[in-house]
Amino acid sequence: MTGRPITRLEDLARLAGVSTATVSRALNDSAAVNVATKREIWKLAREHNYPFRRYMPSGPIGAQATIAVVITRPQGRVDRLSDPFLLELVGGIGDAARERGCDFLVSHVAPSTYDDLSALMATNRADGVIFLGQSSLFAEFNQLAQEESRFVVWGAQLPEQRYCSVGSDNLRGGRRATAHLARLGRRRIAFLGDIEAPEVIQRYQGYLRALEEAGLPVDPALVVPAHFEIEFAEAAVDTLIARQVDFDAIFAASDMIALGAIRSLLHAGRSVPGDVSVVGYDDVQFARYNHPALTTIAQNTGKAGRLLVSKLLNSVPDEEMRSERVPTDLIVRESCGG
Amino acid sequence: MTGRPITRLEDLARLAGVSTATVSRALNDSAAVNVATKREIWKLAREHNYPFRRYMPSGPIGAQATIAVVITRPQGRVDRLSDPFLLELVGGIGDAARERGCDFLVSHVAPSTYDDLSALMATNRADGVIFLGQSSLFAEFNQLAQEESRFVVWGAQLPEQRYCSVGSDNLRGGRRATAHLARLGRRRIAFLGDIEAPEVIQRYQGYLRALEEAGLPVDPALVVPAHFEIEFAEAAVDTLIARQVDFDAIFAASDMIALGAIRSLLHAGRSVPGDVSVVGYDDVQFARYNHPALTTIAQNTGKAGRLLVSKLLNSVPDEEMRSERVPTDLIVRESCGG
Structure with a gap:
């Protein structure tokens, strides 16, 4: 930080010599503001510690979209990224996101109730959320689907399910x-x-x-x-x-x-x-x-990652996403004999 | 989205029945606004598609901070998360971030020039950036260190280095x-x-x-x-x-x-x-x-992740972070005999 702190949008606008609407749009990376102006405003905002954080705008080096990954408290799996399958699945999602010019954010939240899920969806500004594992939250995800459509769950497809899931057969x-x-x-x-x-x-x-x-x-x-x-x-x-x-x-x-x-x-x-x-x-x-x-x-996991990401990025607002089963292969090696 | 689109901060303030300053602060998750008001404003902003995206505020389920991870085009390593060591290092950083209640964001950007690095640091609003691999960007990171201190690089410590690195000995x-x-x-x-x-x-x-x-x-x-x-x-x-x-x-x-x-x-x-x-x-x-x-x-990688994250989160503004070498262990198994 190199300047005095600014907390009002109006002051930032005055400093930048543009309207508050332009500053607001620039900070939100609207396409209506040209890239040079946006970069100038971002720079001023940073220098004057304007409270606008945790945000990676698009633009010249920006992301097409941001996908949030939320790891539910997994039943019978360690709640750590050191679990090899979980880590490889995160890697598959990450590769798929980067192929499409998207950032992905891994949340620290491990939701275990409907309120957790609801608050998480209400407050986050990602373009879509991937929940890794439905754990014991089947009823909660069904409830969430009544008001939210920007999410997909990695896991088994179940009877009476009203949300979109992607999982192996x-x-x-x-x-x-x-x-x-x-x-x-x-x-x-x-x-x-x-x-x-x-x-x-x-x-x-x-x-x-x-x-x-x-x-x-x-x-x-x-x-x-x-x-x-x-x-x-x-x-x-x-x-x-x-x-x-x-x-x-x-x-x-x-x-x-x-x-x-x-x-x-x-x-x-x-x-x-x-x-x-x-x-x-x-x-x-x-x-x-x-x-x-x-x-x-x-x-x-490569195919699973691409499928999870494309479900979210290709989804049509208010249109239901179709659940999908990823085909599985039997890989025959030495541990069976025969 | 359930309401008509809103693009002006003033209109959002009117709808919420609060001042524009309060809305601005709420959207930026300022501690000066109480949690219930913030959640109400976040909800309205989402419902009316206010252009405020890619943002995961703190608050009741929010993050203490957000760490951005940027993977440089690695020399001699595949530029994919399927590289096992790279993936385990991301997992180590992720576990360390989650232990401290932080989100972490993996950028789609693979910087290869000084301009890439500079734009990335100027525009992102993460609390700190971890570059995985210094690749051939030694001179560029040195230049960046003259104006930026919110970053740390995973990799070898080198003579004449003016930025903070963490890497094995x-x-x-x-x-x-x-x-x-x-x-x-x-x-x-x-x-x-x-x-x-x-x-x-x-x-x-x-x-x-x-x-x-x-x-x-x-x-x-x-x-x-x-x-x-x-x-x-x-x-x-x-x-x-x-x-x-x-x-x-x-x-x-x-x-x-x-x-x-x-x-x-x-x-x-x-x-x-x-x-x-x-x-x-x-x-x-x-x-x-x-x-x-x-x-x-x-x-x-667990220790490395914790060290990288704590360098950023415990850093004092404008104070230089000290580079560190992570000790290595010789693990003797079968491939050597003896």
Whole structure:
């Protein structure tokens, strides 16, 4: 800051030698003001500490739009960007935003109530908001959709849903993973995952469907809750072994769970895929570098990012955005054998 | 939008039943206006499409501050968030920002000239800007520092530097990696990296220092340029082999280069670490899952993120921020043997 503080729009206008309307438009980066004038006014505003902050205008080096990313308190996932899948998804959104000349803002807010969601949508000035994870906020997002349309949710598409979501085809993914294990002759296929999260429930339903199609019975002893962290997965496998449950395969609801399961199996002296075949879900970047390399259901974060961003940027005001399921691929590597 | 468009501050004030000064302050989230009034005005502004966008005010759910992250066109690194180290560093900054109740904005701008940097600093209203990578912009950042102090650069600290940087101790890191290989009895240690980038030059200087300390001669045939992508590293190792250069170890300037080198070596029928020991740099999350697990120099992205954010948030206006080197650790895994 190089000048005396200015707090009134009128004073800033006088200093710039233009009308208050022009200053107001310039500060809001209106197309009605030419670029040179805008830059001069921005410079004065900064120098005189005019209270106009947290704002990256468009213009010569400006953004076409700004997308806000809000990470809901994720069920069964760590609430940190260190979660590899979450981070890769943020990267996919970021690459998609930058391809279109847009900034993206990651909010510090982790909403957990309808009031949080509503305040967040009422106050933010982003062109659109992407919520990463619907967590347990299904009813709240439905309520929000009645008054807001500038948002899209990453996650499972659910019955009676009134908001736009983009997510992988979890049921089909779970079914393909399990069917692959059954085709390899596996008969006692365990499921590891947090079946409170909507996405995981759908993967679990796919698992049940595939078991039925393969004529395999469902054994509740083979279904073990596990959050999306390596340590939980290790504990889940330790539990299976301690209870002397007989199993020859694992379908894990995420790659992190699969990696933890493999570590625990190897530690217990079981070979992968010799004794136990393992399939994960996500295809995070390092799934291929694991030993054994992980067979998994790929969620393409690049494609997901582009889809989430284009939903918001191509949306027509007051027109409903259509939810979409991103197709999943079975990536066959070493952890299944066969 | 539910009301007729409003473009004049005066009209918005009339509608809200308050003065223009109050509206102006509310829109700028001044502490002088109470929260209920601000929320009412924000709501009216949104409903009447008042041109006030790309703005996430503080207040009840608002941010303490906003940090902007700008990714320079990185030398020898892909200009995408899919680069694992870059993505983990963004995650580290994001976690640090959220810990302090701050939003962070990733700009679509990839500055490559002084004018880019200057316009970016003049127009943005973030509380501070983190440039990821100084790339070839050393002189430009020095020039920028003469008029701007709200920025910090991730990267090597250089002689005659007049701006604040935070980066790993590259020279020490390169020296430790190379000394470790020499201690294991390796005598023909290759260096793979892009020695145009300041960080890589310092790692290379550490390599030279360690060779000298171990009494090993420097052989230019062992120094092969390689960008930060797996494919370049594979090509670099193929070149060494095709030229029949004798080597028993590799110090790679990044983990991605190390992983590519290992793949190429195994493909050529050489064992790691039996025939060739390999050390990387970064300790990206999946370095440990590689087969063989990668020995590497860790750059702690969590610590780096916290340091970058606190430099900006704790800075005193017009007072110079002190540059800092983040200590590096040698993480010994399987790819070196010994």
